[in-house]
Every structure is written in structure tokens, then in C-alpha cells.
Amino acid sequence: MKALVIHAAEDIRWEDRDDPQPAEGEVRLRVRFVGICGSDLHYYFHGANGEYTIREPLTPGHELSGVVDLDPSGRLAPGTPVTVHPARHGADVPGLEEHPHLRPGGDYLGSAATTPHRQGAAAEHLIVAEHMVRTLPDGLPLERAALAEPLAVALHAVSLAGDIRGRRVFVAGAGPIGLLVVAAARRAGAADIAASDLRPEPLARAVALGAGDTFLIGRDAVVDESADVVFECSGAAPSLTQALRTVRRAGTVVQVGMLPNEKIRANLAPLLAKEVALHGAFRFSDEIDDAIAYLAETDALDAVVSHVLPASDAAGAFEIARDSSASAKVLLAL
Ligand code: NAD
Ligand code: ZN
Incomplete structure (x- = not known):
């Protein structure tokens, strides 16, 4: 072979x-x-x-x-x-x-x-x-x-944020994982979903998958405390700092992007000042079965x-x- x-x-x-x-x-x-x-x-x-x-x-x-x-x-x-x-x-x-x-x-x-x-x-x-x-x-x-495996990653990340029905969701980084998180958040009932990226093309894809407002990082300012839940899907340290600003008080940040295994520079002060719940997301357990069902739906x-x-x-x-x-x-x- x-x-x-x-x-x-x-x-x-x-x-x-x-x-x-x-x-x-x-x-x-x-x-x-x-x-x-x-x-x-x-x-x-x-x-x-x-x-x-x-x-x-x-x-x-x-x-x-x-x-x-x-x-x-x-x-x-x-x-x-x-x-x-x-x-x-x-x-x-x-x-x-x-x-x-x-x-x-x-x-x-x-x-x-x-x-x-x-x-x-x-x-x-x-x-x-x-x-x-x-x-x-x-x-x-x-x-x-x-797509079942990466979609299972996205479904797992969304499940870690709890019930997001009616919530304002922000997806930072619109690569394949961010795109699947946009879709999964929409399926889970998010009210509106904003997305950010460094480049315009991923943002256009995010809109096609159901994102509303988009933010080109470096050009567009993201409003502080504008999201109930932020899914960080880039793995870039500046994006974690941004996520902690974007999330509202007592909101949730789910870290999906892979952080490098080294010291990074990030401002974590809002974590305590706003009582943010910061949750890591690593792969998935059995969400691949729901991913297959979802892929068969649409x-x-x-x-x-x-x-x-x-x-x-x-x-x-x-x-x-x-x-x-x-x-x-x-x-x-x-
Ligand atoms: P990708 O590199 O294709 O997408 C990342 C996107 O983030 C790119 O479009 C990039 O332009 C954008 N980006 C970079 N810096 C940014 C910033 N400061 N703000 C906003 N956007 C920014 O990768 P992918 O395949 O979509 O995966 C996304 C991340 O998820 C990677 O770090 C990957 O390793 C990780 N990942 C994690 C798991 C897990 O189990 N948690 C599983 C699979 C992938
Ligand atoms: Zn993968």
C-alpha cells in the first residue's frame, strides 16, 4: 500500500x-x-x-x-x-x-x-x-x-461553555476550528455570533457559516465586555488577552486554540476583576457521535x-x- x-x-x-x-x-x-x-x-x-x-x-x-x-x-x-x-x-x-x-x-x-x-x-x-x-x-x-473529528472538537468546546441559548458569542480566530465553533454555537442556540481574525478571507467564511459582526484585528476595535462567551480559537497570546477584555463580567472564555508550551505574555487581570471563568478545551470524549449526526443533518x-x-x-x-x-x-x- x-x-x-x-x-x-x-x-x-x-x-x-x-x-x-x-x-x-x-x-x-x-x-x-x-x-x-x-x-x-x-x-x-x-x-x-x-x-x-x-x-x-x-x-x-x-x-x-x-x-x-x-x-x-x-x-x-x-x-x-x-x-x-x-x-x-x-x-x-x-x-x-x-x-x-x-x-x-x-x-x-x-x-x-x-x-x-x-x-x-x-x-x-x-x-x-x-x-x-x-x-x-x-x-x-x-x-x-x-470533518467529524474537528467538528467534535468544536462541539466539545461549545459544551464546556454550558447552556449558550440566547447568548452573545465571540469566536476569536476563524480558521477551520473557529468556523466549526461558529456553526456549533449557532446550532446550540447562540443569539448572535461575532468573529475575529487577522485576515479578511477567514472572516468571509465565518459569515457564510452564520457569524454576524466580524472584526479584522489591527483595523477594527472590539468592544470590551461585549460577549457572554468567548471561544479563543487562534492560540495566539494577544488573542487571549483580547478575549479576557471582550468577555463580560462573570462571563466565560473557552481556550480552544493551542497555546505554545512556553511562557507567553498575556494580561490576565480581567480574569479576577471580572470573575471570568477560563476553561481549557482539549479534544473531546464522545462528541464525535453528535458530530456525525450534525454532518448528516445539513x-x-x-x-x-x-x-x-x-x-x-x-x-x-x-x-x-x-x-x-x-x-x-x-x-x-x-
Ligand atoms: P488555523 O491556524 O487555520 O486558524 C487560526 C486562525 O486564527 C487563523 O485564521 C489566523 O489568522 C487567526 N488568528 C491568529 N492570530 C489571531 C488573533 N490575534 N486574533 C484573531 N485571530 C487570529 O488553525 P485551526 O485549524 O483553525 O485551529 C485553531 C487552533 O485550534 C490552533 O491553535 C489549533 O492547534 C487548535 N486546535 C485545538 C484543538 C483542541 O483540542 N483544543 C484541536 C484542534 C486544533
Ligand atoms: Zn485535527
């Missing part, structure tokens, strides 16, 4: 690999679409994602759709359309009963966090545990289904996918994916 393999920073190859054989309790999938995520971009351009350095060749990818190729148990027929929950959760720890995705010791597709690395989805054939497989409802196109989220490009030209696809003016979600077709 062919697989995409990152050997080092800016060295990615579409190369032959041994065809993997599923063991008992595992299923072999024929992958069709893989979304390029920020973490994949970090592995490709820097050879590392935060503290996780590539120490052996890594196949990236954790956002995928495809069909069943071989299920040794016979439960899933070949050709059944599927997506995958990318996590194997760690062992239960007291206090984390409700948060399986936070248990230490798990792993995630396409990640160098563990050694050996957990090889990812950007390969023609992928072996996963049966419990990770999610079959798709009839009529859900595979391209759209590749074609509105198709607008999040800006490009579908052949996996054999991954280097070109990664160049496009890192430019948020040029692209939203970029899918690799395998």
Missing part, C-alpha cells in the same frame, strides 16, 4: 509500505479522505508538534473517512462507510470518570507523543481497534464525514472544506493548508 510518511521537517514522501494485517478486535479500513490539521502542519514544517518531536518516520493524520476493507470478525461488511474516533483512552483514574479523553497514557492517531509513534491515517490502509470505528448514516458524503458545513488535493502531492497541500488566507480545511484524497 501507499502511505504518506514524514521523515523530517519538510520531508514528506508518498511511499510503499507493507500492507498491515488486522488482529482480533481490529478492522482494516480503506482510507479515502484525511483532513490536514494544525498538528500535522507542525510535524511537517517543524519536525515537531510542541514538545512532541518526530523520532522515527511518522504517517500523519487523525481526521479521516473511508470504508471498511477487512473486518476479521465479519461484523462490518467491506465497503461500509466509516469515520474513526482517533483516541485510545488511557486507564481510568479517580476524578476522570467523566473525562476519558484526559486520562494519562492514551494515544491518538498520527502522533509522536508516544514511542513508538502512533502512526496516522494518511495511508491507503489503516488498522484501528473496532471500538474506534463509527459507521456513517446513509447519504453522508465521505468528504464531509472527514450540507452547510461543506463550506469549511476549501480544497481536496491528492495525497501524492502532500507537500503542495501542506503549503496551501498553512495559509489561512488561501484555505480553510484542506483534505487529502487517497
